[in-house]
Ligand SMILES: NC(=O)c1ccc[n+]([C@@H]2O[C@H](COP(=O)([O-])OP(=O)(O)OC[C@H]3O[C@@H](n4cnc5c(N)ncnc54)[C@H](O)[C@@H]3O)[C@@H](O)[C@H]2O)c1
């Protein structure tokens with residue numbers, strides 16, 4: 265039974281499928297301190313959070329059963345991603361579920377800012393009929409959008425309907441997409457010099473921190489209004505207050521702060537030109553259901569060892585590519601595991617060659633499975649597809665990948681060579697056959713045809729008459745039934761291999777007995793974890 269801890273307020277309806285799952289127990293405990301979380305986290309397989317819970321390295325260290333952290337929302341700045349990756353904890357988010365809601369909040373803030381709605385409301389309910397609040401129209405104004413991702417693009421679309429001219433800045437925005445959205449691409453400098461309103465929609469990164477600060481306020485169009493519903497820190501709070509005092513900025517609307525919640529004496533909280541909300545951008549019934557549904561779905565997949573999406577600490581791969589690669593994951597892991605079990609030297613390089621159908625696909629996720637297979641011999645369950653690349657790196661194992669269309673007669677082919685210091689490299693190649701499934705087609709220099717499943721015994725020997733018979737007799741004597749046998753050799757009387765599929769695992773004593781047979785050099789059991 266998997267245990268899931270929900271440590272922030274997350275929509276009940278959204279996590280219903282987790283609560284209904286027969287193999288999952290969900291417990292909700294919100295408002296916990298770091299110490300309290302450290303105490304209880306060892307019991308849980310998954311942790312579901314929003315932005316309040318700070319998932320620190322200490323919490324992950326204590327979370328020895330933790331397999332996945334699900335963020336019901338977009339930003340993962342409250343989760344120590346490096347610590348998660350090192351420990352093989354998958355971090356997933358729900359990137360699409362709150363886009364529209366947050367865009368609408370940014371727009372509501374822009375309109376409230378343009379028409380002084382919060383200030384006028386406050387006065388009116390205090391009994392003051394103050395009609396001096398003079399606003400501005402959005403029509404014909406220039407809106408600068410910094411960060412033209414999901415939310416920025418939606419804001420731009422709505423702003424067009426209000427008759428605004430949009431200047432967009434995003435290093436990853438193409439001319440073509442800008443044109444499609446009716447946005448004029450501009451630099452930050454052009455935006456601050458020309459825009460009447462600026463809205464920021466970037467993540468907080470070293471590049472975006474204080475993207476709007478003193479130098480930008482110094483050249484800014486006078487009377488500009490600024491909205492931040494992205495992340496505190498993208499706009500320099502101190503510099504903004506000064507720019508308001510100097511009459512450069514006419515007003516600001518902020519949903520997010522450099523430190524949340526802000527201190528009671530934060531300068532935004534008593535400035536009549538700044539309106540604020542307590543990080544409510546994603547807080548609608550719809551968005552909260554959406555993000556919780558998305559994240560619950562993926563958490564279930566991860567716990568059940570099924571393919572999943574939206575991992576934040578793994579390279580993103582298009583769904584179409586993932587669908588193409590998915591059938592190869594098990595084969596790749598088995599090839600890696602097979603090669604690792606043949607090898608008994610320190611590996612300094614894992615060389616992966618993809619051929620045929622796999623020649624022109626982004627195979628990064630598949631490589632992670634292969635590395636996992638190789639490393640699992642020594643790391644067991646501590647290695648997974650999230651940390652396999654990291655673990656190889658910290659052990660100074662280079663991972664070299666090559667792709668080629670020459671697939672030696674197979675429609676697809678994966679070949680894994682473990683390179684060792686003594687030059688005794690081990691190589692396993694495999695393929696996925698349409699009708700027959702996964703096959704191992706090469707072991708070192710020997711072509712073979714083996715299904716990588718069940719209990720295999722790998723034997724290397726000198727090609728001499730009678731050896732196959734001796735092996736069969738010895739195994740029979742030890743009550744080991746042989747289901748199938750493959751032999752491979754390059755030249756008559758030379759080096760040869762034998763791979764037997766047997767009905768049960770064999771003991772070390774039986775392997776030692778095999779080793780004592782004349783002309784036999786190696787006898788190894790090869791196991792595949794399901
Ligand atoms: N207030 C809230 O409750 C709330 C809700 C949802 C999202 N957010 C935040 O809003 C922001 C945007 O979310 P999104 O879903 O649109 O993300 P997104 O990833 O779709 O878009 C972010 C965009 O920022 C761009 N970007 C990155 N670095 C940049 C730079 N240096 N200059 C300009 N652009 C840069 C990226 O190219 C990307 O297009 C995030 O910070 C997210 O955490 C806040």
Ligand SMILES: O=C(O)[C@H](O)COP(=O)(O)O
Nearest residue numbers: 314315316337338339546
């Ligand atoms: O990154 C996000 O998704 C937003 O900041 C929303 O955060 P929340 O889930 O804490 O409201």
